[in-house]
Amino acid sequence: xxxxxxxxxxxxxxxxxxxxxxxxxxxxxxxxxxxxxxxxxxxxxxxxxxxxxxxxxxxxxxxxxxxxxxxxxxxxxxxxxxxxxxxxxxxxxxxxxxxxxxxxxxxxxxxxxxxxxxxxxxxxxxxxxxxxxxxxxxxxxxxxxxxxxxxxxxxxxxxxxxxxxxxxxxxxxxxxxxxxxxxxxxxxxxxxxxxxxxxxxxxxxxxxxxxxxxxxxxxxxxxxxxxxxxxxxxxxxxxxxxxxxxxxxxxxxxxxxxxxxxxxxxxxxxxxxxxxxxxxxxxxxxxxxxxxxxxxxxxxxxxxxxxxxxxxxxxxxxxxxxxxxxxxxxxxxxxxxxxxxxxxxxxxxxxxxxxxxxxxxxxxxxxxxxxxxxxxxxxxxxxxxxxxxxxxxxxxxxxxxxxxxxxxxxxxxxxxxxxxxxxxxxxxxxxxxxxxxxxxxxxxxxxxxxxxxxxxxxxxxxxxxxxxxxxxxxxxxxxxxxxxxxxxxxxxxxxxxxxxxxxxxxxxxxxxxxxxxxxxxxxxxxxxxxxxxxxxxxxxxxxxxxxxxxxxxxxxxxxxxxxxxxxxxxxxxxxxxxxxxxxxxxxx
Amino acid sequence: xxxxxxxxxxxxxxxxxxxxxxxxxxxxxxxxxxxxxxxxxxxxxxxxxxxxxxxxxxxxxxxxxxxxxxxxxxxxxxxxxxxxxxxxxxxxxxxxxxxxxxxxxxxxxxxxxxxxxxxxxxxxxxxxxxxx
Numbered sequence: 001x002x003x004x005x006x007x008x009x010x011x012x013x014x015x016x017x018x019x020x021x022x023x024x025x026x027x028x029x030x031x032x033x034x035x036x037x038x039x040x041x042x043x044x045x046x047x048x049x050x051x052x053x054x055x056x057x058x059x060x061x062x063x064x065x066x067x068x069x070x071x072x073x074x075x076x077x078x079x080x081x082x083x084x085x086x087x088x089x090x091x092x093x094x095x096x097x098x099x100x101x102x103x104x105x106x107x108x109x110x111x112x113x114x115x116x117x118x119x120x121x122x123x124x125x126x127x128x129x130x131x132x133x134x135x136x137x138x139x140x141x142x143x144x145x146x147x148x149x150x151x152x153x154x155x156x157x158x159x160x161x162x163x164x165x166x167x168x169x170x171x172x173x174x175x176x177x178x179x180x181x182x183x184x185x186x187x188x189x190x191x192x193x194x195x196x197x198x199x200x201x202x203x204x205x206x207x208x209x210x211x212x213x214x215x216x217x218x219x220x221x222x223x224x225x226x227x228x229x230x231x232x233x234x235x236x237x238x239x240x241x242x243x244x245x246x247x248x249x250x251x252x253x254x255x256x257x258x259x260x261x262x263x264x265x266x267x268x269x270x271x272x273x274x275x276x277x278x279x280x281x282x283x284x285x286x287x288x289x290x291x292x293x294x295x296x297x298x299x300x301x302x303x304x305x306x307x308x309x310x311x312x313x314x315x316x317x318x319x320x321x322x323x324x325x326x327x328x329x330x331x332x333x334x335x336x337x338x339x340x341x342x343x344x345x346x347x348x349x350x351x352x353x354x355x356x357x358x359x360x361x362x363x364x365x366x367x368x369x370x371x372x373x374x375x376x377x378x379x380x381x382x383x384x385x386x387x388x389x390x391x392x393x394x395x396x397x398x399x400x401x402x403x404x405x406x407x408x409x410x411x412x413x414x415x416x417x418x419x420x421x422x423x424x425x426x427x428x429x430x431x432x433x434x435x436x437x438x439x440x441x442x443x444x445x446x447x448x449x450x451x452x453x454x455x456x457x458x459x460x461x462x463x464x465x466x467x468x469x470x471x472x473x474x475x476x477x478x479x480x481x482x483x484x485x486x487x488x489x490x491x492x493x494x495x496x497x498x499x500x501x502x503x504x505x506x507x508x509x510x511x512x513x514x515x516x517x518x519x520x521x522x523x524x525x526x527x528x529x530x531x532x533x534x535x536x537x538x539x540x541x542x543x544x545x546x547x548x549x550x551x552x553x554x555x556x557x558x559x560x561x562x563x564x565x566x567x568x569x570x571x572x573x574x575x576x577x578x579x580x581x582x583x584x585x586x587x588x
Numbered sequence: 589x590x591x592x593x594x595x596x597x598x599x600x601x602x603x604x605x606x607x608x609x610x611x612x613x614x615x616x617x618x619x620x621x622x623x624x625x626x627x628x629x630x631x632x633x634x635x636x637x638x639x640x641x642x643x644x645x646x647x648x649x650x651x652x653x654x655x656x657x658x659x660x661x662x663x664x665x666x667x668x669x670x671x672x673x674x675x676x677x678x679x680x681x682x683x684x685x686x687x688x689x690x691x692x693x694x695x696x697x698x699x700x701x702x703x704x705x706x707x708x709x710x711x712x713x714x715x716x717x718x719x720x
Contacts, residue, residue: 006705045710060680123626123663123673134597135604143594202629209628210661241629257590265592363630364664 003041005082008058011044015054019071020044023055026074034083053093063104066091113375115342116366117350118166118203118326122210127245130252133213139258141332142217145224146266154225155181158328161336162348167193167284167321168399168425169501170347170414173328176318179308180226183316188228190219191312191319193289194235194242197281198397199448201428203352203364204322208235208242211326212249216272218320218328220259223270226318231272234289237279246274281398281452282502286311286319288454299456300500321426323352343369347413351424357394357431358385370411373403377431389434392516396425398445398452399505401512402438421512423505438517439524443471445509449502460503463494467510474524481525488514530588532570533577537562539584546576546585621655621700624673628662634669635688642692643672650696668711674699683711 009015009024024042031037053067057077064087066077073091080086092101116122125132133139145154159174180188192215196204208215219231235243250272253259261269275293282288283298290312292298311317327349331339340348347369353376354364360382367376373393377383384390392402401422403410410416414424432441450464470487473479491507498504514521523529535546535555540562547555547563554570557563565576577585591597625631625640640657647655665671668685672695675681684706687695691709698704 003704008710011708041704043705043707043710045708063680119664122628122661123624123671124660126658127661128659131600131604134601137601139591140594140597140601143597147594206628206662206664239629241632255589257592260590264594264597361665361667363666363668364662366664 004039005062006041006043006060008043008045008060010054010056015056018055020055022071023057023069023074026071027078030074030078031082034078036078036082040082065093065102065104067093113367113371113380114365115350115368117330117339117342118207118323118352119210119364119366120330121214122206125211127210127212128248130213130249130256133211134256137333138213138329139217139253139256141329142220142224142258143264145221145332146264146268151181151225151227154221154332157332157336158225161331161339163324163327163331163339164347164414165321166323166327166351166426168396168423170424173320173324176308176320177222177225179306180228180316180318183309185227185316187230187313187315188226189312189315189317190222190226190228190231191286191289191293191317192219192231192233192325193284193286193319193321194233194239195277195284195289196236196239196322196426197284197452198399198426198428199445200356200430201354201397201426203354203427205239205242206364207322207326208239209245212242212246213253214329215322215325216246216249216253216259218325219272220263220270221328221332222318222320222325224268226316228316228318229269229271231270232293232312233272233274234277234283234293235274237276243274243276250274280454281448282454282500285500285502288500289319290317297454299454300502302499323427344411344413344416346415351412351427353427353429355381355429355431357429358388358433358436359383359431360385369413372409372411374408376412376429377408381431384431384433386433391432391434391436392438394422394430394432394441394509395428396423396505396508397428398449399423399501399508400425401508402432402441402516404516421508421515423508437475438513438520439471439475442510442513443468443475446471446506449506453502453506457497457499457503459494459497460499460506463490463498464503464506466490467494467507471510474521477524477527477529477531479525479527481522484514484521484525487521530567531572532567532588533565533572533574534567534586534588535563535565535576536584536586539582541582541584543581545579545581549575549579551575619654619677621652621677622675623655623657624660624675625657626662626669626671626673627659630662630666631669631671636670638689639670639672639687639692642689643696646693646696647700650701652696652700655700665711671711676700676703679703684709685711 009020027042031040055069057066057069069091076088080088089101092103095102121136155174155178163173164170165173194204223231259271277283280298283292285300286307288298288300290307307317307319343349350366350368352364352366356362365380392404394402403422407420417424446464446468450468453460453464455461467490470483491511494507495504542560544559552569552571554566555563572588623643625636627636643657670687671683671685672687673683686709695706698706
């Protein structure tokens with residue numbers, strides 16, 4: 001039979017810790033008492049996300065959400081709400097701003113934390129069917145621009161919206177278009193930069209896979225605004241699905257006349273071609289990208305001249321990131337005032353972040369600028385895996401830095417992140433917990449940048465290699481205190497003398513981790529860091545389990561007697577730690 | 589079929605309204621059931637292709653002829669892939685996570701046929717979106 005009501009009880013880790021399982025048991029018992037077992041269904045759901053108000057219970061179809069429910073509240077919920085149909089007001093959420101009672105989750109500010117503009121159609125429309133995009137007002141912004149607005153109007157609208165580049169730099173998109181539009185030239189180009197390479201970032205891929213038409217439409221609008229008739233999507237070869245969906249979208253857009261000659265009878269011609277990148281991180285830098293599109297080595301060139309003056313084939317070119325382009329259509333449909341009403345003073349709109357690392361809800365989130373890291377990591381991201389201690393979050397990829405506990409409440413925008421020594425970058429966030437070693441982290445990023453350095457300028461080619469060598473020496477416990485001064489000195493030298501953004505920002509992970517976690521560097525430099533596991537004699541029961549799993553056989557001892565780890569031979573693999581039944585082993 | 593004016597485009601959109609009305613309002617209206625399968629790279633890596641195939645097979649076996657299965661992009665809940673969002677007439681849209689092909693038959697029976705829920709796989713969708 002079909003139940004008349006469903007009770008959704010949050011079964012996320014946070015709510016289980018607050019006894020949501022006991023609440024479910026109590027509900028079942030109470031419902032049996034009043035004879036409603038057949039009519040009411042209880043479901044334990046995944047995390048509702050609003051863990052600070054847990055345990056949370058939602059009653060359907062009434063769409064009423066109760067917060068901070070305790071086992072003792074169960075009787076009242078059943079007697080009042082379920083039997084008599086009266087809402088239990090004292091368990092409703094109170095809006096902290098207005099002090100009003102909130103009945104549904106949709107009205108809670110918390111659930112407004114995520115705001116999807118760039119990701120608006122993801123998970124909603126079929127990306128391989130242009131009709132579904134059209135049903136979402138697709139290509140109307142283009143039609144309106146071509147027929148009712150001048151290119152100058154379009155540039156002005158984007159400038160008014162205060163949209164800034166989402167690829168990392170944060171340069172004003174409207175200004176970028178204006179600089180290209182201003183140049184006199186027989187040919188101009190607009191390039192979509194889909195060479196997403198920051199470790200941990202995947203929003204551009206998801207947008208191209210889930211809503212490719214919004215990027216194509218924005219490119220056509222950008223082409224009209226800047227005077228370009230050819231658009232190029234430069235996409236990494238590692239994104240085969242995004243490439244395929246883009247190709248399908250291209251052919252459908254051409255079929256409907258949204259790309260090609262005389263679009264919407266306006267006399268404007270525009271078409272898009274796709275170029276596959278060969279997988280070099282530096283090609284995300286716009287001048288290197290343009291070189292690569294032209295078939296040259298993917299190396300950056302000196303700016304100025306900027307691509308807006310001399311870019312692809314020496315012609316004015318505007319290079320825009322995927323996420324930036326995905327914001328264009330909503331801005332034009334809803335007006336620049338709408339867009340600039342979201343966000344902070346200097347950074348408008350939203351930003352997509354890719355959550356990765358030691359976080360429960362790995363995935364993509366889009367939040368208004370000005371949201372704090374705490375909200376992103378703990379409320380939306382569900383906190384740290386296994387309830388461990390939060391240590392830091394790495395933002396901005398290999399060009400960024402770490403943000404520690406002290407700065408968790410900083411509202412995020414381009415400027416505030418720079419002020420605390422990191423950067424927005426493309427929006428990758430790698431969450432680190434208490435077990436992570438910050439020197440190893442810096443080494444990982446330097447390994448990445450020295451590998452990806454194109455080799456054109458000396459500071460980057462040789463400098464990052466040397467940085468990596470020093471870090472490697474330190475982590476092998478072969479370094480010295482002087483190495484730390486050298487590390488810092490070299491970092492600043494590279495920062496101020498490298499040719500392009502990749503080199504200039506490559507030392508950031510080192511400088512930032514040194515600033516916040518100096519003691520970890522000292523432990524390596526003074527060789528005081530303990531790297532071996534240790535057995536606590538009093539606790540060891542001599543079960544021999546650790547000795548049996550040790551891969552390097554460095555644990556000695558006879559059965560029923562305390563065992564000992566030979567610290568010189570220990571490789572800190574942790575096998576003994578996991579095997580010990582009585583927690584007698586200490587981590588280093 | 590090239591479209592040459594804004595009016596033509598709006599006309600076309602109007603004719604498509606019914607297909608997306610249900611999905612936008614997130615409450616099922618007509619008697620069509622829509623299953624949105626997350627088919628981004630993360631979804632496919634987690635087995636969404638098999639899920640998609642199994643959904644087709646199982647709904648066919650059960651004789652459900654009012655079901656449309658649609659592949660969509662990633663909703664961002666990559667840890668819970670493969671995800672299936674279900675739109676049914678008169679019911680609030682809900683997303684189910686970790687629907688591997690083994691869970692498909694139960695999903696179809698419990699949710700589509702018996703009009704219930706699939707415990708432990710229910711996800712809560714919690715965001716605002718730009719209305720265009």
